[in-house]
Amino acid sequence: MAFQVYVIAFVITILFYFRYKSNRKRKINLPGPWGLPILGNVHQIDSRFYKKFVEWSQKYGPMYRVKLGGDEVVVVSDAKIAKEMYSADIFTGRMTLDGVSLYETEPHLGLVNSFGEPWEQLRRFTLRQLRDFGFGKSSMETLIMNEVTEFIDGLDASNGKSIDNIQHRFSVAVVNALWTIVSGERYSHQDPKLSHLTSQVTKSFDAATNTGGLILFAPWVKHILPQLSGYNFIRTVMDQLREFMIKTVETHKPTFVSGNSPRHFIDVFLREISSTQDPTSSFYKDVGEKQLVACISDLFFAGFDPTSKTLSWAFLYLTKWPEVQKSFKKEINSVTGGNQRAVTIADRQNMPYTRALIEEVLRLSSL
Numbered sequence: 001m002a003f004q005v006y007v008i009a010f011v012i013t014i015l016f017y018f019r020y021k022s023n024r025k026r027k028i029n030l031p032g033p034w035g036l037p038i039l040g041n042v043h044q045i046d047s048r049f050y051k052k053f054v055e056w057s058q059k060y061g062p063m064y065r066v067k068l069g070g071d072e073v074v075v076v077s078d079a080k081i082a083k084e085m086y087s088a089d090i091f092t093g094r095m096t097l098d099g100v101s102l103y104e105t106e107p108h109l110g111l112v113n114s115f116g117e118p119w120e121q122l123r124r125f126t127l128r129q130l131r132d133f134g135f136g137k138s139s140m141e142t143l144i145m146n147e148v149t150e151f152i153d154g155l156d157a158s159n160g161k162s163i164d165n166i167q168h169r170f171s172v173a174v175v176n177a178l179w180t181i182v183s184g185e186r187y188s189h190q191d192p193k194l195s196h197l198t199s200q201v202t203k204s205f206d207a208a209t210n211t212g213g214l215i216l217f218a219p220w221v222k223h224i225l226p227q228l229s230g231y232n233f234i235r236t237v238m239d240q241l242r243e244f245m246i247k248t249v250e251t252h253k254p255t256f257v258s259g260n261s262p263r264h265f266i267d268v269f270l271r272e273i274s275s276t277q278d279p280t281s282s283f284y285k286d287v288g289e290k291q292l293v294a295c296i297s298d299l300f301f302a303g304f305d306p307t308s309k310t311l312s313w314a315f316l317y318l319t320k321w322p323e324v325q326k327s328f329k330k331e332i333n334s335v336t337g338g339n340q341r342a343v344t345i346a347d348r349q350n351m352p353y354t355r356a357l358i359e360e361v362l363r364l365s366s367l
């Protein structure tokens with residue numbers, strides 16, 4: 001009995017020691033919930049961490065601190081403050097995704113995970129080139145409509161039976177529209193390779209968040225719980241994704257001729273690499289090629305995942321609120337003469353209800 005008391009006293013002392021040390025090390029002077037040594041507040045959140053964050057914001061205010069593994073994190077729960085922060089350069093940094101990034105030992109490549117000078121160079125270049133290839137312009141409409149047609153054909157083929165995994169169907173359609181601009185390639189919606197890759201990427205995002213982001217904030221768990229933390233799965237998917245992107249670039253290299261008018265984003269990036277002489281540039285030789293692989297991979301998953309998730313939320317809301325669905329349908333009928341043709345981008349200005357509906361879906365859905 002005495003031994004057990006000693007053990008308990010020892011454990012409590014150790015916990016208080018870590019608590020004391022972490023308080024002394026605390027850099028952010030904001031209120032926030034108490035957490036455990038080492039884990040911080042990770043054990044208090046799960047895959048629906050936004051719910052916990054809302055609960056905490058009601059207790060601690062619009063800006064509070066949580067500790068996620070070894071990182072102190074500031075949670076902003078106020079649209080005005082968030083907007084102010086997003087427009088300040090000082091907040092453009094990115095955390096290090098230890099081991100779960102595309103290149104295991106180089107976590108700051110590409111658009112999403114980079115910061116500073118490389119991010120500025122790549123972002124400026126990518127935005128300009130995508131715009132030149134018609135991204136976000138009406139010239140992209142034909143591309144999108146091809147995907148819409150194949151998507152609807154897929155729904156029709158179910159012959160009125162219930163449809164599963166709508167998000168996955170959206171993912172493949174969105175990837176295709178994007179991928180034509182990035183690589184000039186389009187896949188059939190039934191293509192097993194593309195279908196497998198998109199669903200694996202979606203599952204890897206889920207694996208990273210299911211444990212409340214444990215693998216992101218406490219990356220050392222990959223050594224202790226490689227399977228349970230989602231690390232093994234995410235690593236496998238990232239390796240598959242990288243291989244797919246490398247193969248895509250390699251396929252285009254032999255057909256790329258510097259000086260010819262570029263056919264897609266990969267061509268313009270290869271042209272930039274071939275003309276870059278500055279060794280500090282993000283487009284220089286091998287670094288440039290790795291950045292190309294990382295950038296197209298970022299466009300791939302940053303493009304399809306939020307878009308297909310937003311569309312899936314839209315479907316769910318329309319199912320949940322049939323009266324909204326009815327008004328939406330009424331507006332479509334009013335511009336298409338009773339569904340005689342497909343809607344076009346030009347109809348946008350005559351569809352205020354639909355525009356408001358999209359804004360509301362974006363506001364309401366938690367991405």
Ligand code: HEM
Pocket residue numbers: 111112113123178298299302303304306307310367
């Ligand atoms: C409904 C659709 C979409 C939503 C809701 C969405 C949302 C977001 C959000 C919240 C961020 C993070 C912003 C930040 O941390 O500063 C982001 C970043 C990004 N998104 Fe999207 N996105 C959508 C569609 C797309 C598409 C279609 C593309 C592909 C062309 C794309 C490419 C990117 C990239 C590359 C980044 C990283 C930008 C950077 O760090 O500079 N997104 N998106």
